[in-house]
Amino acid sequence: MRTPISVSDRYSFIARVPDEPGALHRVAELLGAYAVNINRIQYDHRIDRHTVFFEVTGPADGYARVLAELEALGYLQTRLPMLxxxxxxxxxxxxxxxxxxxxxxxxxxxxxxxxxxxxxxxxxxxxxxxxxxxxxxxxxxxxxxxxxxxxxxxxxxxxPTTRRLDDTIYYVRLAEQIRELIGDADDRFLLCLLQDINHVVQELQHRGRDPAKTFETCLAAGRRLRETQGDGFFADIQRIQVSEQVRLWCFQLPAGGNTYLLDAGDDLVVVDTGFGSYHDECVRMFQAVGITDLSRLSLVVVSHADADHSGGAGLYDAPSLMHPATAEIGRDLSRAYGSRAEESILEAVYTTLINLFSQYTPASRVHTFSTEPRGERHGFAVIDRLRVGDLSFEVLEGHGGHMHGQCYLFDPEHGLLFPADALINFESLSSERRSYASIAVYLVTSVNVDSERANAERDALLELVAETDERLAASGRRCLVAGGHGAVSVLAEGRLVACGEVAPFRPAR
Structure with a gap:
């Protein structure tokens, strides 16, 4: 009776075979000879006529012998040629x-x-x-x-860029383009990444989608992030006095999510960080608008684990506060963690690529919200509370529509809501930001891991804003919506409308 192969005996390798009859047969023959079973194989002559991706299970000694014989034949790809x-x-x-x-x-x-x-x-x-x-x-x-x-x-x-090469060496060229965007990366890392990318290629082809277009769009996002650093950086800024003690700063960054500052005089709190690749530019921008003493920074609040909201948390000299699931996603590195799409290779590779391009630096000093419900607000559990100056926030636990672990901050007295990516004024986004935001839909089926839940959360938050407006109307105030992207807004006739002046910022040359 054959002994079952354990999950721990699963391996992957990349073969680079000559474009001739019988080459792939020789690889299959070796695998069979050493009792190694093929779990996944992907080869497409139209994409790359030499590269074949394998995922296999088998005994460790058998797998080692297969690799040794493939290397002797010159069929094992262990490095990426610099073309x-x-x-x-x-x-x-x-x-x-x-x-x-x-x-x-x-x-x-x-x-x-x-x-x-x-x-x-x-x-x-x-x-x-x-x-x-x-x-x-x-x-x-x-x-x-x-x-x-x-x-x-x-x-x-x-x-030296190989941009003019045709698609017969697609994977080698893609690896070189990734290396160009992320800097030094050893061949072993890139080969592992290519194995995952190929799995995405296979899944996209099964869905009838064009892998080349998908990854070119993703590379374009990486180039956009690189181009908008340094002298190419820009932002749009709002400054709003939200209470007697606290001033709210909203910074719309060139790509991805906003970063916010709650300035309470002696205390300073960051809400979401933007991409890690923008950290140095953000610090210089804070200084340019008069926030020069970051030693006042006591806390970084992370609404959810997407890189454009959490990717710079580890670069601040302050602890980060987040939902336990957000901390877990930071370790798991898949935005689909905890969702129905958790096993999707599309989500995992999307997360990996964006994290690489954006210099993702997760929090090193992590504090987590309590998850024990302390009450309820419009269908959301109130799991914790947070004070900043004279603001008193309820921490509302999302339902996992956009991402597992996403939380919202809400101060009912002053009418200030941070709904993260559940509620966004898309009309306030510039064309450049709107174009960048479309990247996710090319690689994953939706920017939300559960679109049905996301829609329900959005409706509930809009009801919360409308109810708060009614309650504050006598004082002449409105509920401010500080969304994950776009301008700080108010609700007007069912639509989010930018509140106050939005000032453009460009770094001094």
Whole structure:
């Protein structure tokens, strides 16, 4: 009787096979010979003609032997080649064998031909245009030295980014683009990430969606984050006196969620941090508007675990306060944690990529809200309370519509609600911010892990705002809605409308 294979004996590897009949068969033969079973395999010649992804189960010694034999065959991908494109004009002798001698030099240098263009009746009958793909910069120098000794040539373009390569090496090119965005990353890390990305490719294809478009959109988000740091940073700022002692600052960052400051004089509290990649710019912005003493900062409140709300918590010299589930998601690194989509590889990889691009730095000093209900407010459990100056917030526990563990802060006396991403004035978002916000829907089915619950939460919060407006009407005040994105707003005829002046900010040059 066959012994069952335990879950702990599950492995993954990436094979890089030659584009020839029987190559994949040789890999399958090895797996069978060492009692290693295939749990997942994905290969698509249209995307990448050499790369095959495997997830397998089997005995540890059998798996080790498979890897050893694949490596001996040259089929095991353990590193990512640093691909570089070189485009040349070469003047070759127009006679039989002229091209052969040149190509022999190219082959000896270990270069692959990406494109070749020659027509003796064309515009330039005297020359050949050739694009080569080489893995090492030293190989390029050696090849050029050898070619210059025999041929007249002109270097047209040297492209170390591989952007002009076609999709037959899709995964290698994608890894290079990710490396370009996140900085130094070793090959082992990127190969593990590619394994997960390939799983997403497979799932997207099963859903009839285009993986290339999905990941290009995700890369565009990473580029957007990089472009809007430093001199490219900008924000929109609101300053509102919400009580006798507390001034509310709202900072709409270039991409992702807002960050808020509650300034109570001797005390300063951050509510949500924005992406970690904006932290230095935020500190300089605070100083520019007169908040120069961050030693007053006593607390960072995190509404939920998305990177654009929690990703800079670990960069502040203050403890962070959050729901226990938010702390757990920070360790689990999947925004679908605790939801019906918890096992979705789409959610997990989306979280990983955005965290990488945004320099996600979770809180290191974590305090958590109590989760014991102390009351109820419009269908939400009141699980804790928080004082900032003369403000007294109820901590309302969300129902997990947008994300498990999302919480809201509500001060009924002063009429101030922080509804995180459950209630947003989308009309107040600039076109750039609205465009960036659309990234999530390309990789996951919805920005909410449970859309039905999210809609119900939004309706309940709107009712809470309307009821608060009625109660405060006699004093001439309105309930302020400080949403996770967009301007601080009030409710007018069922719509959220920006409250007060929204001032643009650009860093001093």
């Amino acid at each position: 570089r494109l070189l485009t040349l004009y070469v003047w070759l002798p127009h006679r039989p064998g002229g091209l052969f001698g040149f190509l022999q030099e190219v082959t000896d240098a270990g270069a692959n031909i990406v494109a070749i263009d020659f027509d003796d009746h064309g515009i330039h009958p005297e020359r050949v245009e050739l694009t080569l793909n080489l893995s090492e910069s030293t190989a390029i120098e050696a090849l050029l030295d050898r070619l210059k000794a025999r041929y007249r040539l002109e270097v047209v373009e040297y492209d």
